[in-house]
Each structure stands twice: as C-alpha cells, then as structure tokens.
Amino acid sequence: MALRSQSKSSETITIGLLGAGNVGAQVAKTLVEERELISARVGTPIKLIGVAVRDPESPRDWRIPGELLTTDAEGLVDTADLVIELIGGIEPASALIERALRRGAAVVTGNKALLASRGTELDAIAAETGALLRYEASVGGAIPILRPIEESLSGDRITKVMGIVNGTTNYVLDQMDTTGAAFDDALEEAQKLGYAEADPTADVAGLDAAAKAAILGTLAFHAPFSFEDVYCEGITEVTQDDIEAAAASGYVIKLLAIAEKHTAGQAPGVVLRVHPTLLPRTHPLASVRGAFNAVFVVAENAGELMFYGQGAGGRPTSSAIMGDVVAVARRLRAPVPEAPTISREVNLPPLLIDKATTQYYIDMEVADREGVIAEIARVLADHHVSIESMRQPGSVTVEGEVEDSDNGAKVQVVTHIASEKDLRETVEELRGLDVVKTVNSVLRVEVNR
Amino acid sequence: MALRSQSKSSETITIGLLGAGNVGAQVAKTLVEERELISARVGTPIKLIGVAVRDPESPRDWRIPGELLTTDAEGLVDTADLVIELIGGIEPASALIERALRRGAAVVTGNKALLASRGTELDAIAAETGALLRYEASVGGAIPILRPIEESLSGDRITKVMGIVNGTTNYVLDQMDTTGAAFDDALEEAQKLGYAEADPTADVAGLDAAAKAAILGTLAFHAPFSFEDVYCEGITEVTQDDIEAAAASGYVIKLLAIAEKHTAGQAPGVVLRVHPTLLPRTHPLASVRGAFNAVFVVAENAGELMFYGQGAGGRPTSSAIMGDVVAVARRLRAPVPEAPTISREVNLPPLLIDKATTQYYIDMEVADREGVIAEIARVLADHHVSIESMRQPGSVTVEGEVEDSDNGAKVQVVTHIASEKDLRETVEELRGLDVVKTVNSVLRVEVNR
Structure with a gap:
C-alpha cells in the first residue's frame, strides 16, 4: 500500500531538518544558500521549512535564520515531505524517523547507531508505506559507498x-x-x-x-x-x-x-x-x-x-546527506505506486567469529634454547595451522633452531589461512608450553587473495 | 510525454542483448545462469529473449543457447522492454539505441565512443520519451563512478x-x-x-x-x-x-x-x-x-x-552492465509518468586548453656555461611563470649558476601554476635562446592542492 507523500512536479518539496550540530548546521546552510542550485538539480523547487533543535539559543557553525528554528520536532515531522534526521543516538531519533515513514514522508539520515540496531525494522516500515529511506552518510562520511x-x-x-x-x-x-x-x-x-x-x-x-x-x-x-x-x-x-x-x-x-x-x-x-x-x-x-x-x-x-x-567532518558528511536529499527529492517528483523491493538472499545468517578464516600473527616471548622452534611448530601442526613465516626480531627469518643463551628471545609467527577455532586452540596450547613465557599479541592478517 | 514501456510488477521484464563479444558473452551468461538471482534483486522476473549477432556461428567465450541467437537486431529492439547495447562503435549502435529509446524501451550501454559524440542527443531523446538510458560501463569498467x-x-x-x-x-x-x-x-x-x-x-x-x-x-x-x-x-x-x-x-x-x-x-x-x-x-x-x-x-x-x-575485461565490465540492468529493471516495475530531469548548469561552456592552469615540467639541453640559468629564469619571469624547482640530472638542486665546461648540460624546471598560454610563449622563447640547444619535453604536473 502506497501512502507516500506525493508532490506534483510544479509543487515545492518541503524539507524538515532535525538537529543542527556540526553536520546539521552545514546542511541548513546548503539548503538555504544553495536553494536555487539544489532545486535545479532536483528539477522542482525545494524549501527548508524548519530546523528542530533542543535549544534555539545555542551557538552554531552557521547562524540559522531565527524563523526556521523550532523545538517542535514532531510538528516538523508531521508537515515536511522530506525529513533529514541528524540528531544521532537511538531516541528520540528512532521514534521521529518512524513517525515520518509511517505517514509516507521520505527520510534521509546518517545515524549509524540507529541503523545498526533498528535498520531492518525501519527499512520494513518504509517498504510497507512506500516511503523512501536513505542513509549514505552513515558509513564513510563523504564517500559514496x-x-x-x-x-x-x-x-x-x-x-x-x-x-x-x-x-x-x-x-x-x-x-x-x-x-x-x-x-x-x-x-x-x-x-x-x-x-x-x-x-x-x-x-x-x-x-x-x-x-x-x-x-x-x-x-x-x-x-x-x-x-x-x-x-x-x-x-x-x-x-x-x-x-x-x-x-x-x-x-x-x-x-x-x-x-x-x-x-x-x-x-x-x-x-x-x-x-x-x-x-x-x-x-x-x-x-x-x-x-x-x-x-x-x-x-x-x-x-x-x-x-x-x-x-567525517561537517562539510564532507553534509555532501553525502545532500546527495541523498537530491536523489530522494527527484523520486518524490514522480510518485511510485508500489512498495520498493527489499531483496533478501536466503541462507545467509550471521556466523560466529569461529567460522572466520584468515591469517594470523603471533608474537611470543620464549626461552632462548634449543628445540623451542620445533616445539612451537609441532603445536601449530597439531592444530592444522601451517606457518607462512617465522621471525626473530633483530635476526633474519628463522629456518632452523635458535641458538642457546641465557636470555629470553622473541618469536613472531605469521600463519597461513586458518580458522579462528583452530587458532584459538593453538594459542591456548602455546601458552601452556614451558618454553613459551608469554604470548604478547595475536593479530589477524589480511592479504590480497 | 511518457511512452515508457511499462511492466506491471507481476510481468516478466524482457531483455534483448545486442552484441556477444567479450563483454556481451559474459552478460548473456549471467542473464541465463543467474536469472533467479537477478530476478530476486529486481523484484520481478527478468528474461533474456534474444542475442543479436552478425554471425551466429562465431565461437564465443560462453556458448549462447542457439534459440537465443538472431541476426535481426531491429526485431529484437522492437520487442524487448530493456535493450543492452554492446556492439560498440557509432553505427549501427546509434540507430538501434535511438530506435529503442523512441519506443520507450530502456537502454543500457557501455559505448563510450558513441556517448562522447552523441550522448547529449541520446539523453534528450530518452528525456522526451521517458525512456531510461544508463551507461556506467562506459567509464572505468567495473568501477562505480x-x-x-x-x-x-x-x-x-x-x-x-x-x-x-x-x-x-x-x-x-x-x-x-x-x-x-x-x-x-x-x-x-x-x-x-x-x-x-x-x-x-x-x-x-x-x-x-x-x-x-x-x-x-x-x-x-x-x-x-x-x-x-x-x-x-x-x-x-x-x-x-x-x-x-x-x-x-x-x-x-x-x-x-x-x-x-x-x-x-x-x-x-x-x-x-x-x-x-x-x-x-x-x-x-x-x-x-x-x-x-x-x-x-x-x-x-x-x-x-x-x-x-x-x-576493462569481460567480467569486470559485465558487472557494471548488470548493475545498470538491475537498477533500470527496478524502475521499470514502477512506471514514472514524467520525463526525468536533465539538470543543466548554465554558463559552463567548454574552454580551450589555453584557459587551463597547472604546473609544468620542462626538460632542456643547454650550453654548459655561465649565465645559462639566469637567462632561463629571466625568460620565465618575463612571462609571469615562476619556478618551483630547477634541477640538473646527476646534480643536486641548482641554486646558483652551473659550472663552466665544454659539454652540454641538462636543465629540468618545475614551474608553479601558470596558464597554458603563458607557458607556450615561454617555451617558444626558450627554444629561441642561444644557450638552449633543445627543449626535450614539456609535461604538465598535477599536485594535491
């Protein structure tokens, strides 16, 4: 069922902005100062009709005209064709976005915390009412990703x-x-x-x-x-x-x-x-x-x-927000009577980290005596973890045994691809070895493959 | 006026492919072997109904089912909801794309030569009939740009x-x-x-x-x-x-x-x-x-x-083609009654290269004697071209004069930002100097600024 707010091409698309922090102030500036450019890009006039803030008196990066400022976020959400949410955090952002989508208004947001926790629900509400929801700014700032x-x-x-x-x-x-x-x-x-x-x-x-x-x-x-x-x-x-x-x-x-x-x-x-x-x-x-x-x-x-x-940053992030605003406003000109598709691929559940496979780097303090390398290599082999390279800081790559000495020594191993599970068991056993004093670091390695 | 071919959401979107070279064969393979995936991504079934080629017997990277092959490109263009043009070159590609757009069919192409010569006309025809025209594959192969x-x-x-x-x-x-x-x-x-x-x-x-x-x-x-x-x-x-x-x-x-x-x-x-x-x-x-x-x-x-x-390459380029196909097919599900906007910014004509400003690198053979550097520097200064660095191969950056010697010497100059016109006049005058034997290279320099 399509409830989307439908603007005819000659009508102005009204925009309500929630939040006027770093990014919000820049978005307000662009919408006011570049109104002509943005309207031309959309193909129909756009108009910022209000900016909802907690405290209208707060100093901001750009001085928003007094007549635009309001503390009534819900009233703004109930009026605008397109709502830009830049409050951040879960509430009241979540309730306001949901309120906008339920009445068919388009929403543009950069709220990664909200999207990562309630994104699927919000997408579903948008699909149900035929509303548009875009959030390019939530990942990678200005980068179109x-x-x-x-x-x-x-x-x-x-x-x-x-x-x-x-x-x-x-x-x-x-x-x-x-x-x-x-x-x-x-x-x-x-x-x-x-x-x-x-x-x-x-x-x-x-x-x-x-x-x-x-x-x-x-x-x-x-x-x-x-x-x-x-x-x-x-x-x-x-x-x-x-x-x-x-x-x-x-x-x-x-x-x-x-x-x-x-x-x-x-x-x-x-x-x-x-x-x-x-x-x-x-x-x-x-x-x-x-x-x-x-x-x-x-x-x-x-x-x-x-x-x-x-x-990150106000101007780069505002670029991504404004790109979504123009793209959404272009589509508001031409009402779409059907719900957009959310294509879902079956059988792709999230897997536990245990299922991950990658290469690993292990840094250890070991006893500096004969047989240490052999013993470490045996533990890795027992767990099906093969060695890509082994190195002692300050020395060249170790091919055989380390020399006898009273001092401790460091050994750094880079493995071939192994599973998290095998790696975890390997490290546990390495920690238990007499010849291993401590395991300083275990880090994952990504290579081009 | 909207003539766009309108598919209802339950109807199959029919696709006609023109050309089955390197990229075309890969696109055909994806449309046939991944039909289910692509249909799910679009939200409605898609179907490849024909592949127009000059010679159905030619060997190809992927064996296209015989019943799909045809030599009747025009017949295919007149039937399909969405036409993929991968013939390349100006004709017959141009006439076939225009024919498709005029009847309101969507067109996806990667034909850079055609777009660079007739792109504006084709965009205008698409806007007139409400047809969709996309060409992501024409620049940067697989790169979404x-x-x-x-x-x-x-x-x-x-x-x-x-x-x-x-x-x-x-x-x-x-x-x-x-x-x-x-x-x-x-x-x-x-x-x-x-x-x-x-x-x-x-x-x-x-x-x-x-x-x-x-x-x-x-x-x-x-x-x-x-x-x-x-x-x-x-x-x-x-x-x-x-x-x-x-x-x-x-x-x-x-x-x-x-x-x-x-x-x-x-x-x-x-x-x-x-x-x-x-x-x-x-x-x-x-x-x-x-x-x-x-x-x-x-x-x-x-x-x-x-x-x-x-x-470049068949598979990377096919990825861009298929991205356009899915995006266009999604929009074909939901007919848009108005012509899409082509937003045009006024007062932005193409300028002659003379108007370009950049930094330049000039490589010269010069007489190896006193006063050469001073003379070169004077010529640059006369044309308002300032010097960022000056260098003699094999020596450190030259701050003063080169030493006397019988042999010729090389001088390499990197300028600050200058106009093409000033640079051209500078080089002309440098060539005329007695102390300059030849100007080997003049190259432009781009830096982060």
Missing part, C-alpha cells in the same frame, strides 16, 4: 567488504606507525585536533566501526545484520611494539570492519568482524592515512574495488 | 575530475617506470598480454581517454560536452628519459583524463584535457598500477574522493 553497493553492484555477487571506517582509530594507528608515538599520546593528539571525542570509547573500542560493519554487511549481502552480529575488538591493546614488529615484516596495522561471505561447508553465512589487522604495505588500504576512510569491496565479476575519501 | 557522480554527489559542487581511465596506457607507462622498458617494448608486452589491441592507436593517442573525459565532464558539471571539446595528447612521445627524470624528482608519469571547472576571470567554464601528467608519488592516483583504473574527484564539500578498480 552504500549506493554503489546497493545499485552499481546489484548485478554482481559481493564476497567481501573490508573498510577503514573510523577516522579516529585510523589517525591514532597512523600516528603510532609514522611517529613512533605510544597509544595514549597518539589518542591525546587526536583529541587536540578534534579527530577524537572527549570520551573516545565508542571509537577506540571499535563500536562505531562495528555499527558500520553491520550496515555494510546488510547491503552487500542482501541479508539483515545488526550490531550484535559483529565480533568486535578495539585498538586499546595495540602497542608500539606490535606496530614496530609489523613494520619490520612489511605490514601496517589498521582497524578494519570486515563482512565476508563463507560458502564452504554445509552452512553458508556471513562473518562480520572488527579488529586490528595486519595489512601488507602494498595493499590499497595500507596507504589510507590520517583521518581518511576507505572501503575495499571484492565481487565475483567486478573483482577488487576501492572507495576512498573523507570519513 | 558515473552513478556516484550523478547521484551521490548531486548535492555538492564538483570542481575537478581526474582519472586514469585507460588500462593500456597505464600498463605501458607502469612497465616503463618499474622495469625501465622503452615505450615500444612495453607496448609489445601489453599486446602480448591482451591489454592492448593489435591496432593500439585509439589507446596510445589518448582518444579512448578523451571520450571518457567528455562523459565524466558532462555528468560532473551538468553541462553537455563532447569528444571535440577535449584537448588530447597521447603517450607516444613519452620517453624512458622522461620517466627517469620524473622518478628522480619524486614523480610518476600517468596519462590522465581531466575535467576542471575554471571560475576565475569573466568567463567561467570547463577545461577538458587528456595528456601525460607528472604526479607526485604520494598522490593517491600515483599508486594505481598495471591495467587498473581510478578516478579522483574533488568536490567543494566532499573534498577529495577516489574510486579504484578494474577498468
């Missing part, structure tokens, strides 16, 4: 999506890599520069990236995933030692959001995971520096694709 | 588009850079590997890239440009000496297709140009290797974006 996945790649089968989707953590890891800074110092620097919030937990714990992994996975695999389906490790445990050891072997450490289809075995599905990852420095994602974002997509026919750009 | 420019960036102002859009020339230049090969040897290697045609003229002369520059410019600037508006220099004059000299200064030479808005001065417009370009090795486009393609886009709010992937 959701539309290319949904539309340009709709005739292909995506097998993997892998992205640097959090600028804060990428800035911190990049600083640690390029300046040798410790984690805490790099984070403090990021806060000073405005790349990290005063409370950086959601970023450094990987929660922001996990929300984006759920959104990317849902669109890439035509199957509904939520935040809870994503395995998540942040970057708080990554040390300068890890960064240096990775660099010595030609790797860089990045926090990646990965959604990957697994079809081997009886139960196909998708593993969604966020964790610090070793990438060869030659990988296209390895050179994504500072607060930039990039998403790498692998599809059966298209092969490898990468989308790169600014992942 | 046209849809992001048209839709995702529709709420922003693009200021520059700059792409590596020809795999053959990128492979040749990359081989020259990484292996030290001469131009002819690198081209022969590309031909052996199937990256270059037996007659590589269209690629190495930059004509293929120029067609893509016209298409990119038209969409990025909402203004109609054609092949004739593009200034075009190929890579045939690029020598191993140029590559080495560029490398010594931290640059790599790439053939770029550039469309750039110029707003300074009384007459704003767009300069479209294809030429070998020096890029700093740190530029995101510099690391695009082999036959890969990438397009770099700068927009006022979004900032810098890059789109990267495989630019």
